[in-house]
Structure formats: structure tokens, C-alpha cells
Amino acid sequence: MAAANLGSTGAADAPGTAHRGRKPAPAASAPCAPGAVVPGATRAAQAGPEHVTEPVAYDAILLAGFGGPEGQDDVIPFLRNVTSGRGIPDERLEEVAHHYRHFGGISPINEQNRQLKAGLEAELARRGVELPVIWGNRNWDPYLNDALAEAKERGFTKLIAIATSAYSSYSSCRQYREDFADALADTGTGDEIQIDKVRQFFDHPGFVQPFIEGVRDGIGGLVADHPGLDRTTEVEVLFATHSIPSTDAAKSGPAERGFGEGGAYAAQHRAVAEVVMREAGATDVPWQLVYQSRSGPPSMPWLEPDINDAIEQLPTAGRKAVVIVPLGFVSDHMEVLWDLDNEALETAQEQGLAAVRVPTPGTHPAYVAGLVDLVLERVHGTPVADRPAMTELGPWYDVCRPGCCENVRLGFRPALAGIAP
Numbered sequence: 001m002a003a004a005n006l007g008s009t010g011a012a013d014a015p016g017t018a019h020r021g022r023k024p025a026p027a028a029s030a031p032c033a034p035g036a037v038v039p040g041a042t043r044a045a046q047a048g049p050e051h052v053t054e055p056v057a058y059d060a061i062l063l064a065g066f067g068g069p070e071g072q073d074d075v076i077p078f079l080r081n082v083t084s085g086r087g088i089p090d091e092r093l094e095e096v097a098h099h100y101r102h103f104g105g106i107s108p109i110n111e112q113n114r115q116l117k118a119g120l121e122a123e124l125a126r127r128g129v130e131l132p133v134i135w136g137n138r139n140w141d142p143y144l145n146d147a148l149a150e151a152k153e154r155g156f157t158k159l160i161a162i163a164t165s166a167y168s169s170y171s172s173c174r175q176y177r178e179d180f181a182d183a184l185a186d187t188g189t190g191d192e193i194q195i196d197k198v199r200q201f202f203d204h205p206g207f208v209q210p211f212i213e214g215v216r217d218g219i220g221g222l223v224a225d226h227p228g229l230d231r232t233t234e235v236e237v238l239f240a241t242h243s244i245p246s247t248d249a250a251k252s253g254p255a256e257r258g259f260g261e262g263g264a265y266a267a268q269h270r271a272v273a274e275v276v277m278r279e280a281g282a283t284d285v286p287w288q289l290v291y292q293s294r295s296g297p298p299s300m301p302w303l304e305p306d307i308n309d310a311i312e313q314l315p316t317a318g319r320k321a322v323v324i325v326p327l328g329f330v331s332d333h334m335e336v337l338w339d340l341d342n343e344a345l346e347t348a349q350e351q352g353l354a355a356v357r358v359p360t361p362g363t364h365p366a367y368v369a370g371l372v373d374l375v376l377e378r379v380h381g382t383p384v385a386d387r388p389a390m391t392e393l394g395p396w397y398d399v400c401r402p403g404c405c406e407n408v409r410l411g412f413r414p415a416l417a418g419i420a421p
């Protein structure tokens with residue numbers, strides 16, 4: 001039995017069951033984040049028992065990706081999958097298709113996830129954890145339905161999902177949870193298979209560490225290459241994330257926690273950016289949070305400023321160099337290759353700015369180890385006080401709170417791993 005060596009005793013929970021107010025994990029379940037709390041880590045003031053679930057003897061990890069096309073013929077069917085019922089204008093779809101076509105119709109995302117899967121398997125083996133990894137995507141082959149068919153065939157009934165998305169919002173959290181519910185229904189496995197999901201990991205040290213290194217190296221490299229460049233007045237760090245509709249942003253966190261403008265989504269990014277600047281030893285360097293890859297009709301408000309507009313303002317502020325940090329992305333997606341490496345770097349060049357784009361976590365050892373830690377904290381039912389979190393906002397919830405990550409545009413669809421509103 002796969003997880004027998006993990007010493008878990010927790011009873012299975014029915015999918016969608018609320019885990020509210022459970023007693024803390026038994027003392028036998030050792031904290032499982034060896035050295036994971038890096039200097040500067042903070043403990044959430046608000047974290048309480050509702051954040052954590054009881055231990056569960058999972059028998060496999062479900063790596064849940066976005067999915068992407070892997071050839072020219074895949075591009076349009078993929079875009080139809082992504083946008084069904086979304087009201088994305090045709091011109092926008094053609095524009096996005098062109099980004100994929102430019103790269104032979106191939107998104108880097110599936111290869112990234114194959115490598116992440118291999119990295120997870122190696123890290124699990126290294127730690128002696130016998131948990132197989134199955135992989136399924138929301139929007140392309142292999143689909144979540146395929147992964148569940150595989151789970152059924154291999155006799156797995158308790159899955160812990162890792163969605164390749166770090167922050168809270170409809171697109172980055174609830175949409176995965178809805179698609180899990182759909183996939184269980186589609187494959188008729190809802191009665192036998194339970195899917196839980198690891199917490200949003202925006203402030204987990206494994207996710208943050210690669211950005212800390214990237215910002216330190218990015219600023220250091222620019223200063224080394226441009227003698228006389230004043231890092232406190234002439235360099236600016238732009239933390240870039242996916243724009244989302246303002247209505248989604250407002251609903252991105254639990255209803256009972258007020259997060260102000262941009263909701264939990266923007267607050268999480270701002271908090272992580274602050275930690276990255278501090279840990280990179282760069283509190284003297286100016287920075288701001290910017291957005292990219294907007295879609296939807298122009299009449300609909302999305303989070304701003306757009307990264308290109310922000311870059312155009314930099315020379316007026318006396319900047320000569322820019323460090324672009326893809327803070328919202330776990331790996332080199334098309335948004336990174338096109339919207340940052342192509343468009344944003346070109347905008348910087350037009351403005352006469354020196355520019356670097358720092359790496360995404362990808363398969364950075366700290367990130368891979370961090371994802372394994374996130375799984376093991378669920379296997380062990382690690383108490384909230386022992387869960388690493390680098391901002392005051394986390395550690396985030398094992399089970400999404402009522403009203404979290406709603407989508408007011410698309411209406412209600414059932415979702416797993418959350419407490420129904």
C-alpha cells in the first residue's frame with residue numbers, strides 16, 4: 001500500500017467535506033519541512049485551527065496543470081477549451097493563437113510539467129516517500145479525466161492535488177477545484193475517489209526562494225554590467241502577474257477577511273514582493289506590482305497598471321534599468337515567453353532601459369522540495385504553527401473558506417476542497 005510507510009491514520013473525508021474546527025494533528029505527526037523556514041519567515045496572526053485538516057493516508061499525488069498545445073493543429077481546439085463560455089472576443093483569441101503559432105504551436109507548459117513531475121518523483125524517492133504522481137491538465141491532453149481513469153485503474157482512492165498555481169483567485173484556485181468536481185462526474189469516479197488540494201503556496205519558502213535569488217542576481221547583474229548605475233534611484237523592480245477582472249480580484253479571498261483594493265490576489269502578491277525585496281537585500285531599490293496578459297472586453301475593468309504602461313513611465317522617474325519578476329507564474333508559460341520576454345522586454349528597449357527577466361521557479365530544487373513539503377503537511381496533519389509561511393497572510397487554508405475565489409461573471413459551479421458559500 002503506497003502511503004503505509006507514512007504513518008498516517010486519518011480517516012477519509014468525502015470530497016467537498018468541510019474540515020472546519022477539527023482538532024489538531026496528533027503529536028506523532030512530525031513537522032515535515034526540514035529547514036524550510038528561511039530567515040525572515042513570519043507567522044500569520046490570523047492563522048487558526050480552521051486552516052488545517054486532519055491527516056489523510058493519501059495514495060497518490062495529482063499534479064494538476066493548465067495544459068497547453070503541442071503543435072499547430074492543437075492551438076485552436078486548446079483555445080476553445082480554455083475559453084468556452086467566457087465571452088473572450090474573437091480578436092483576442094486570434095491574437096493569442098498568434099503567440100502560440102510563433103512558437104510552432106507549442107506551449108512550453110506541458111514540458112515544464114513533465115519535468116516537474118519527474119522532479120517530484122525524484123524528490124519523493126530521495127526522501128523515501130512512496131507516493132506515485134499522476135498528471136492531468138484542465139485544458140489539454142493528458143486531461144484530468146485521463147488522470148482519474150489512471151487513478152481508478154491503479155486503485156488510488158485518496159488523491160492530494162497540487163495545482164500549478166500559487167495565489168488565490170477564480171482562475172488560479174477555484175477553477176481547478178471546479179474542474180476536479182467535473183472530472184469526477186465525467187469519469188463516474190465521484191463515489192470512490194476523494195480529491196483534496198494543497199493550500200495556495202504563494203508565501204511558501206519553496207516558491208519564494210527562486211524569486212529571491214532571481215531578484216538578487218538580477219539587480220546584481222545590472223549593476224555589474226552598467227558601472228555607475230545607482231540601484232536606489234536608477235533601477236526599478238517590476239513584479240508582474242496575470243491581470244484578472246477586478247470583480248474576480250474582489251472575491252479572491254475569504255469573505256470575512258478584508259483585503260482592500262485588488263482583494264486577496266493583489267494583497268498576496270504585494271506581501272510576497274515585499275518579502276522578496278527584503279530577503280534579496282534590496283529594500284533600497286524601488287519596486288511596484290504590475291499586471292500583464294489582460295483579455296476580455298475593454299469595457300470590463302481588470303487589474304492595472306499594465307506592465308508595458310508601467311515601463312513607459314520609468315524613464316520619467318529617472319530609471320535606467322528594470323528587473324522584471326514573473327511573480328505570478330510557477331514556470332515559463334506562454335505569458336512569460338511572449339508577454340514578458342517578447343513584449344515587455346521590447347517596450348523596455350524602446351525606452352532605452354537595460355532590462356532582465358528573472359527565472360520562474362520551474363524545477364528549482366527549493367520549489368520541488370517545497371511542493372513535497374506541502375503534500376506531507378497534509379499527510380501528517382501538521383499543525384498550523386509548524387507550517388512555513390513567509391508573509392503575515394498565510395499559511396493559507398487547506399480547504400477554501402466560504403465565498404473564496406468566486407466568479408461572479410460565470411455563476412456557481414460545484415467545486416471540491418472548499419466550504420460551499
Ligand SMILES: CC1=C(CCC(=O)O)c2cc3nc(cc4[nH]c(cc5[nH]c(cc1n2)c(C)c5CCC(=O)O)c(CCC(=O)O)c4C)C(CCC(=O)O)=C3C
Pocket residue numbers: 066067068069079082083086088092093096107108109164165166169171172242243244245293294295296328329330332333334335
Ligand atoms: C490568474 C491566471 C493565471 C495564473 C494561474 C495559473 O497558472 O493557472 C492564468 C494562467 C494561464 N493562462 C493560460 C492561458 C490562457 N488564459 C486565458 C484567459 C484568462 N486567463 C486568466 C487568468 C489567469 N490565467 C483570465 C482571467 C482569463 C480570461 C478568461 C476568464 O475570464 O476566465 C486564455 C484565453 C485567451 C486570453 O484571454 O488570453 C489563455 C489561452 C495559461 C497557459 C499558458 C501556456 O500555454 O503556456 C496559463 C498557465
Ligand SMILES: [Fe+2]
Pocket residue numbers: 171
Ligand atoms: Fe490564463
